[in-house]
Every structure is written in structure tokens, then in C-alpha cells.
Amino acid sequence: MNTNKIIIIEDDPGVRFFLEEALKNEGYSVRSFIAYEDAVGSINNETDLVIMDISLPGMDGLTATSELKKNLNVPILIITAYGTKKNALDAIKRGATDFFVKPILLDELKVMVKRVLGTRELKKEMKLLREKELEQYLFHGVVGRSQQMRDIFRDMEKIAASELTVLITGETGAGKEEVAKLIHVLSQKKGNFVVVNCASIPDSLLESELFGYEKGAFTGAYQQKQGKFETADGGTIVLDEIGEMTPYLQAKILRAVEKKEIERLGSTKTNRVDVRVISTTNRVLENETKDGKFREDLYFRLSQFQINVPPLRERKEDIEAIVEYVLLEFEKESGRIINIAQDAHELMVQYHWPGNVRELISVTRRAAVMCDGDTVTIDDLPLYLKDGLSLASKPYSDKTLDEAISELEKSMITDALKKCQGSQAKAARLLGISERSMWYRVKKYEIDTSS
Secondary structure, X not given: OOOOEEEEEOOOHHHHHHHHHHHHHOOOEEEEEOOHHHHHHHOOOOOOEEEEEOOOOOOOHHHHHHHHHHHOOOOEEEEEOHHHHHHHHXXXXXXXXXXXXXXXXXXXXXXXXHHHHHHHHHHHHHHHHHHHHHHOOEEOOEEOOOHHHHHHHHHHHHHOOOOOOEEEEOOOOOOHHHHHHHHHHHHXXXXXXXXXXXXXXXXXXXXXXXHEEOOOOOOOOOOOEEOHHHHOOOOEEEEEOHHHOOHHHHHHHHHHHHHOEEOOEOOOOOEEOOOEEEEEEOOOHHHHHHOOOOOHHHHHHHOOEEEEOOOHHHOOHHXXXXXXXXXXXXXXXXXXXXXXXXXXXXXXXXXXXXXXXXXXXXXXXHHHHHOOOOEEOHHHOOHHHHOOOOOOOOXXXXXXXXXXXXXXXXXXXXXXXXXXXXXXXXXXXXXXOOHHHHHHHHHHOOOOOOO
16 A cells, blocks of 8 residues: 655646546656645645646645745645646745646556655665664764864764863864863763853953852942852863953952862952853964963963864865754754755865864855755755855955855845745744744845835
């Protein structure tokens, strides 16, 4: 007995009856509907094929194809009259698999349905093979195919259970925080994993953020507050971009690391904290100590073990594995099985990724959202990749890396909103972020959602 599930959407009762009986006789599980609005609640990830007339009451087949392809990767066969063949071609551009023209021939119908379902099964098998292959490059959720990353994984396993402080170096976006999180996971500490971005918090607030404060310690301190060191007690604290910290705070950090003691602002009481300290930086701290910008004693205290995360351009073997991982995660969120064309893959490997893994993930997700079919092509990639440009060259030459990445983020959000006709909720689901995050970014970038 064939278990493939087929949905038919056809308003002509004669054609609908013919299709339903012909496919049931082939052993398929078939349900039929007059309009897309009637059928949409029955179409889900268990549906193997949708056969739909292009002319329907209510939403037409063209629009319905676009709507279905936003959230599902189900194959669609379009039925069209001879005079509307052009519309069927438009439907294929929107993601339909194929079409046939009325009057429908029984043998043609059987062959086409069998071919489409066979291709779908093959894609499922390929997807399972991709997942199985990817498993060998996954280390507790972190992707690493290159020898450099495998060496890092080996080192992390050795030091995880120790109390050594760890300094993780590498360019912005290379994955330093992910490495820190993995060390925490491998250590099996029961406390929290707490990240403090030393570059994004003003100096005047960073001290109270790290060490907390007592009620009345300063104007606005209406109640006692724990600092991040106390929050991380029994766990791990990550001092992200430690090189940005002022000498005054460096001295306080040194005491916290050496003595495992902190004092809240406005207090004379010392609190003990059992915290694993991991620091990250995109600077060369050895040079900073020589120039007197970073305390040498603190540097040695924070770097009992060092891990350097190489930039993505120096470990190109990881690019394909990271792309595969992102596309598989995208499928879990959207239900769409997305592949990448060979020419697009080659372009992504050749590009030097100044924004590193962070940029690669953003570009891959954007391409998955924007591709109309089930394959990412060169046309779905940002223009600067196709032109051989980088975020560090024109048209970004006058921008910092953070500014350029923000521009890419704004572009992805704008594209997703266009694809979802301005619906922030649907765009958020496509991008894999919360509706609150979407609302925040729309406000931040002043994106017009009215059109």
C-alpha cells in the first residue's frame, strides 16, 4: 500500500473526481478540495504532493504557490488550461515543481506524479545522508571540519574539567563565544554561563555590572543588585573583548580572579565566588602589555591556557559544513529542505569572509529565505559576493565591521519583510528570531513595513 499523501485543489467537479479516482487507484492517500482556503489547513509536513489548478475561487494558484512555498517544501503540480500556459511558467518561478495542461491524460498524470514523488524521496534520502555526514563534524553542536578546529576540540576536552583560566583570541565573528560556551558545557559545571561584553557597556556602568551594588551606592541605586560574577557563581563568566577594559577595572578583575572575591559597590563586605573565568579578545594582548595598555600580571592570570580561533579564510574546509548546518537548522524552523547549487557553493568557498562565521551564517540564512525554489543559487547571494567584493571594500570601505554587519542584518530583515508582505511575525519565523527581536530591529533600523 502506497503511503504518499496527495492534496488536490480543483474547482471543476469532473476534473477533481477524475484526479482523485485515478490516484486512489494507484494506491495513494488522496484528499480533494474546491479552494485553497479550504485545503490549507490540511497541508503540512506530512503532505507529499499538492496538485492545484491555477484558476481557483478565492486565492488563485499563483498566489497560493507563493504562500505555500514560504513555509513548506511540498512539491506542487499546477493544472492549467491551454491558453494560460504562461501562468503555469510563472508558478514554476514561484516554486511549483511542474505543470500539465488540460485535458489531462491519465498516463501522463501517473508518470509525472511518480517522478515528482520519487524525486522527493530521493531528496529525503540525500538529506539523511547530509545529516549523517555532518554528524562527524559536529562537536557538541559546534561545527568543525578543519584540522584547526579539531585541534581546538581536543584541547577543550583536556582543559574543560580543570580550573585553568582560558584566553580565547581571534577576529570578530570567528566563534570565540561558541568556544567559550563549549568549554563550559564540557566542564559540566552546575552554575550559569554568563557573558559580559566589555566593549558594549560604558566604563561608568561596567563596574556595577560586573560586581553589583548595594542600595544607595549611587544615585539611582534604589535596591541591592547582584553583579555578573555572583550570577555566575558555580559556573563560568566570559569577559568578552577584555582588551577594551580600563586599567582601573583591570585591577579589580585581577583581585576577583586571584582571590575569588568581589565587593559590591557601596559595600565593605567581601563575597566569595567560585567562577571559571574565560576571556576573549580580538586584540594581541602581548603587544598591549608591552605598550602599557593592559596589565601584564592580569594577562598572565587570564591566559593560563590560550586558544586561538583562526579566521574562516584560513579554514575553508569549515565553510561547507557550516552552510550545511545552517540549512538543516533552517529546515527545522521552516519545513523547507534547501540545497545549495555548486556554483553558489564555489563562490562562498572563494570569498574571504572578513566577518567570519557570523557573516557566513547571516549570508546563508538570507539566501535560504530569499530563494524561491529548493536550491540556493548565485542569484540568491548578496551582490558583494558575486562582484568579488568584501565587507571591507567598496561599498563598505568607509564603515567599521560592526556597521557593515548591521547593514547586512538590515538587508536580511528588509528582504524577509518583502517576502512576507510586511508581516513581522512571519518574517521573524523565516529568520529564526523572536517577534520581539524583529520588532526591536525594525525600530532600530527604521524599516518601513507599510508597503
